[in-house]
Amino acid sequence: MTRLIIRILAALSVIAGLNYVVWRWTASLNWDAWWIAIPLVLAETYSFIDVALFSLTVWRMSEREDPPDAPAGLSVDVFITTYNEEPELVLTTARAALAIHYPHRTWVLDDGARPEMREAVERLGAGYLSRGDEWVGKPRHAKAGNLNNALHETTGEFILILDADQVPYPEILDRTLGYFNDRKVAFVQTPQYFGNVPDSDPLGSQAPLFYGPIQQGKDGWNAAFFCGSNAVLRREALMQLGLTNYVADTERRVGRALAVGQRVVRRARRRPEAGDPKVASLLSRVEAAISEGSRRLAAGDSIGDATYRVQAHVDAAVRTLVAEDLAGVSIDVAALREELGMDSPFDEATEELDEAVERLAARDLSPLGALESVRAVLDALSVERVHEAQPIMPLSTISVTEDMSTSMRLHASGWRSLYHHEILAVGLAPEDLPSMLTQRTRWAQGTVQVMLRESPLLMRGLSWGQRLMYFNTMWSYLSGFAAVVYFAGPLAYLLAGVLPVNAISVDFFARFFPFMLVNQLMFWVAAQGAKTWRGQQYNLALFPTWIKACTTAAANVWFGRPLGFAVTPKARQEGGRPLRLLWPQAIVAALLVMACVVGVVRWVLGLNQGLGTLVNIAWTIFDFALLSVLIGAAKYRGYDPAGESAFQTTKEKK
Structure with a gap:
């Protein structure tokens, strides 16, 4: 029965939310104040998508009975x-x-x-x-x-x-x-x-x-x-995953090396030295061997089979050119090693090696230097994965x-x-x-x-439901950007009289309040009595944390900036000033207080509408209710179970 009620509320939440968001986009935008109107409707659309994804999540809430008995003899x-x-x-x-x-x-x-x-x-x-x-x-x-x-x-x-x-x-x-x-x-x-x-x-x-x-x-x-x-x-599942990822990663890296090798050889063929018929013939043979290796890899052949012929042809070509002319060999090899940034190309970490390969592809090399570079890169991307402590990594390291x-x-x-x-x-x-x-x-x-x-929306093998379940969690951390807009909305009206919507009308209330009420009712029923208000407070109150996390993670992925791994302290940290960590929230709170005062003054002076002022003051009060969680958080000095063991009394508390 509970599942049926949750599904009814989930469906009503999506319908009411869609009705509100469509009306906001098509009939309510104040284009004269587009600079706040557009961000606000985008934030509301973000929140609607968040609600829709939550509704989809609870649509199939599992209701498991007692687990099966544990079989004997497992290690x-x-x-x-x-x-x-x-x-x-x-x-x-x-x-x-x-x-x-x-x-x-x-x-x-x-x-x-x-x-x-x-x-x-x-x-x-x-x-x-x-x-x-x-x-x-x-x-x-x-x-x-x-x-x-x-x-x-x-x-x-x-x-x-x-x-x-x-x-x-x-x-x-x-x-x-x-x-x-x-x-x-x-x-x-x-x-x-x-x-x-x-x-x-x-x-x-x-x-x-x-x-x-x-x-x-x-x-x-x-x-x-x-x-x-x-x-x-x-x-078994972890080790199979490690092997699968090892093979996929090696194939990707070898495929990339072959593509880079093809580009390096083609650039070398445009150099004057390649006009020598013998040199041109060798380069053509190597280029054909690389193309054949790429085809074998794409066809599903083993990595060894795909790369053996390439390596053999490159080795033979290098020996032939060296026998013909030793000039420039040491210079090219030294330049290659400097380009890769290492004494030996076998000791480089994955990301640094990938960057070196890209730089190598852009170099203008002599024919001999090009062949030597291709050989070095293929060796560096060998199946041994010596850039890692162990070749198989069952748990993800990305x-x-x-x-x-x-x-x-x-x-x-x-x-x-x-x-x-x-x-x-x-x-x-x-x-x-x-x-x-x-x-x-x-x-x-x-x-x-x-x-x-590894976006779940693009990962092969996931069902559409799994894609959305993973994406839902990832999507939720973008809420920090929406929170900034939700703070800016009442500030714009109370301080400057700028209303993001055309008017506070019956159409607005008739769409907004049903959406909010049925949404909160769905949360309450799905939680089955659990206290979820604290989580809703922190979802908005920690907006600087979410924004910082998004920007630093993006800088790490896109630009290679270090992120590090911080272990959460298990005991209270003495000293420090926790309030200094909350200065963005403090500034927002001060602005909201000031906005309420200014808004009332503007209302008395006839500069703001009465209804608009009341609605936006109510909005700021709601924001304060969410931000207020940080007052207790800043004052919190750890748990005092009155002399009892927290571990011993846990079952009693539940």
Whole structure:
């Protein structure tokens, strides 16, 4: 019955929203104030699309019964990831992991490589893993690299991944492994719940909307996300994904190298030295060999078969030209190595090598230098992938949020996922505003990275429902730009008398209020009593965080600017001035207060309409209600459970 009600409300939300947005575009725009009218209607259109995507999400909310019994005899590794967390925090999680009922092996993956951590972990009887010498000087890929390293050091059929602060319940594997009786299930995600959060949840950590109707809805579309912790994954699925991506990446890079080689040789043929019949013949043979290699690769032949003939012809041509004339060889080779920016082309990281290949394609080389360059590039792009610490990377390394990218790739490969809506581990949420902002920024940056590098709308293998479920989450982080417009709307009218719509009329109220009311009712019913207001507040109040995340992620993807990986502090950070982090919101709040005062004065003086003034003051009051969450956030100094253990009382709180 609940699902039917949700579907009715979802349909009504979309219909009412479409009615409002179409009217706004076709009949209400104040073109005399286009500079605010157009941004506002674009922001409203963005919000309507957001509502439509949420409506689609909850349309298929899963309603799972008790999970199947866990089959006996499965081998399971429990991974606890850590970098710089306090040893006692990690050991608390390790002790709980060792107490899990289902037979398993517990491993602490210490990316900080701390000797004292190794000693303490081994005293508990758990396994300890850190990276070896093969990672020195190679891209580390943050948490994804830590997990990928551990996958190559262990053998369990299934892996339970826990963050350092996520203390598991003993029954976590008994409640999740039964789902893997379906051979197509790649992972089972459970909620992330935090035991150090008061009922007021001042930092909005619990996310009951996401770990509730959103994940349940995505589950109905076979698009539940892997969220980095509290999830059980099938090793076979991860390793298959790693192999598939390895082959696809190698084919892409070799194909690109062949295309660049073709361009380099063609440029060399235009040089005066190529007028020599023997040189021209050699270049023609190499060009034909490269074309043949490209055709073989496109036809699905192995990379070795596709490149062997090219390499053989290039090697033979280089030897012939060297035998004819050694002049310029050392100069060309030295220039090539300088162009690639390395002592040896075999030691370069992926992005830097790709840039070097592009620069190489634009060089004007002698015939011998061209052939030597083509040979060096083909060698540098060998199937060994020596620019990485290990050739197979099962978890995605294209983003600081490896979890979403990995789950999207698994779905595109035909694997299934499940969301089990039961709290089976309890973690620690940020206990101060700076830590929370660090966490939210990383989440948003990683999500935008994935959107720009591997858009779900273009990824092959995903169903249309899966595409929209992933896109919905990515789309939501663009809300910061819409928020700026929503603040600017009432400011424009109250301060200057500029109305973005033709008039505040019956047509406006008759379309706007039904849309808002049915939309909020849908959220309330879908949440099934969960407190979602805090999430709605932060969606608008953190607009500078979302804007910063979008711009920095775009700069990273498009221009190669470093992003880094910031670990969320698990304990309250002493000192600092959290209020200085909120200066954009403070400026907006001050402007809104000033606008209300000025608006009333203009109304008294007859410069503003009475109805327009009241509507826009009500708008500012709503904005204040959303921004007010930051007052409690700035004053928050951590959870005080009155002497009780947060972990011990979690089930009682629920």
